[in-house]
Amino acid sequence: MSAAGHSHDHAHDHAHGHSCKAEPAAILARAEELCRERAVQFTALRREVLDAVVASEKPPGAYDIAERLSRPGRRVAPVSVYRALDFLMELGLVHRIASRNAFVPCAHAHGASENVVFLICRTCGGIDETTSPEVESGLGKTLKRAGFTPAHSILEVEGDCGACRDKARRA
Amino acid sequence: MSAAGHSHDHAHDHAHGHSCKAEPAAILARAEELCRERAVQFTALRREVLDAVVASEKPPGAYDIAERLSRPGRRVAPVSVYRALDFLMELGLVHRIASRNAFVPCAHAHGASENVVFLICRTCGGIDETTSPEVESGLGKTLKRAGFTPAHSILEVEGDCGACRDKARRA
DNA sequence: GCCGGAAGTGATACACTGTAACAAAGCCGC
DNA sequence: GCGGCTTTGTTACAGTGTATCACTTCCGGC
Numbered sequence: 311m312s313a314a315g316h317s318h319d320h321a322h323d324h325a326h327g328h329s330c331k332a333e334p335a336a337i338l339a340r341a342e343e344l345c346r347e348r349a350v351q352f353t354a355l356r357r358e359v360l361d362a363v364v365a366s367e368k369p370p371g372a373y374d375i376a377e378r379l380s381r382p383g384r385r386v387a388p389v390s391v392y393r394a395l396d397f398l399m400e401l402g403l404v405h406r407i408a409s410r411n412a413f414v415p416c417a418h419a420h421g422a423s424e425n426v427v428f429l430i431c432r433t434c435g436g437i438d439e440t441t442s443p444e445v446e447s448g449l450g451k452t453l454k455r456a457g458f459t460p461a462h463s464i465l466e467v468e469g470d471c472g473a474c475r476d477k478a479r480r481a
Numbered sequence: 482m483s484a485a486g487h488s489h490d491h492a493h494d495h496a497h498g499h500s501c502k503a504e505p506a507a508i509l510a511r512a513e514e515l516c517r518e519r520a521v522q523f524t525a526l527r528r529e530v531l532d533a534v535v536a537s538e539k540p541p542g543a544y545d546i547a548e549r550l551s552r553p554g555r556r557v558a559p560v561s562v563y564r565a566l567d568f569l570m571e572l573g574l575v576h577r578i579a580s581r582n583a584f585v586p587c588a589h590a591h592g593a594s595e596n597v598v599f600l601i602c603r604t605c606g607g608i609d610e611t612t613s614p615e616v617e618s619g620l621g622k623t624l625k626r627a628g629f630t631p632a633h634s635i636l637e638v639e640g641d642c643g644a645c646r647d648k649a650r651r652a
Numbered sequence: 653g654c655c656g657g658a659a660g661t662g663a664t665a666c667a668c669t670g671t672a673a674c675a676a677a678g679c680c681g682c
Numbered sequence: 683g684c685g686g687c688t689t690t691g692t693t694a695c696a697g698t699g700t701a702t703c704a705c706t707t708c709c710g711g712c
Binding site for chain 2: 475
């Protein structure tokens with residue numbers, strides 16, 4: 311599914327109907343812009359961690375990223391990765407998948423709503439991100455009914471993505 | 482909030498409007514019934530773990546439970562607790578809160594829908610459980626639109642529960 | 653009652669995930 | 683250049699969850 315990176319990057323080569331992942335270049339550009347706006351540093355390490363999250367086939371864990379960035383002569387410790395990830399999450403460029411201890415690049419440029427649904431394919435392991443006004447409004451009603459004031463929420467659905475279902479049917 | 486156990490147990494002493502937690506005795510009874518139905522063993526350890534989850538002020542982690550059940554002369558290893566928790570989750574008697582690595586007793590007798598919303602109070606640490614037909618139907622639409630077949634989903638909202646908000650306002 | 657397989661538990665070790673604390677290096681304004 | 687801040691490196695450690703194997707308990711059939 312969309313977690314698989316496009317090795318070539320013309321702007322829109324996907325014809326599938328579901329939500330799609332932003333191009334790596336676009337994410338990079340957004341990161342630089344955000345950092346300029348907020349006057350924070352977009353350092354080499356932070357860029358590399360973001361790159362790693364974007365480029366991974368499947369959403370990586372922090373230790374996967376650390377390993378990926380390490381090479382003979384340069385070791386990147388997990389703690390450094392965690393710090394970079396915290397930074398990137400603060401900016402909304404990366405999301406954490408609580409049910410998997412994994413990280414995904416933010417597929418939308420949603421400066422606003424911050425209310426997303428993660429679709430986790432149990433076959434291919436890919437994670438897609440989408441929004442849902444219906445869920446958002448329904449949840450609002452429910453929370454009001456319960457007398458609960460939300461700060462933020464996570465919604466993660468595990469199942470089978472369209473691509474894997476098709477693949478299974480053909481087999 | 483409802484995570485605080487009632488030390489005395491008349492059936493319905495709560496006058497609050499939000500969803501409420503089942504009485505310990507009721508959960509116990511449900512557990513025994515379920516085990517009889519499915520012809521599986523409701524052993525002493527499993528009962529104790531369930532008790533611990535039900536009786537805890539705040540949703541405990543597996544290690545908390547292990548510690549609670551251990552005493553001089555009898556040590557319960559975390560691995561045993563995990564096995565019991567897996568068993569109880571299989572039966573739907575306990576839920577895992579992914580964003581907290583904690584466990585809560587299932588507040589409903591929802592043999593069916595299996596679609597619940599967890600309300601996590603960041604002040605008191607209590608976790609309430611409720612259902613939301615609105616969210617359920619909205620999510621169904623969204624998933625269909627995305628071509629995604631769900632197996633199960635988690636929805637966890639962090640914020641402030643009514644009780645804590647009132648307390649803060651009075652202060 | 654006994655026996656044999658299945659299920660459950662104990663115990664140890666280990667892998668994975670995340671954080672604390674402090675030192676060293678880099679950036680920036682003055 | 684100096685002094686303060688942010689970032690990174692390094693080490694150690696806490697917390698969470700699993701693999702493995704041995705031992706016990708349970709349960710159905712004889």
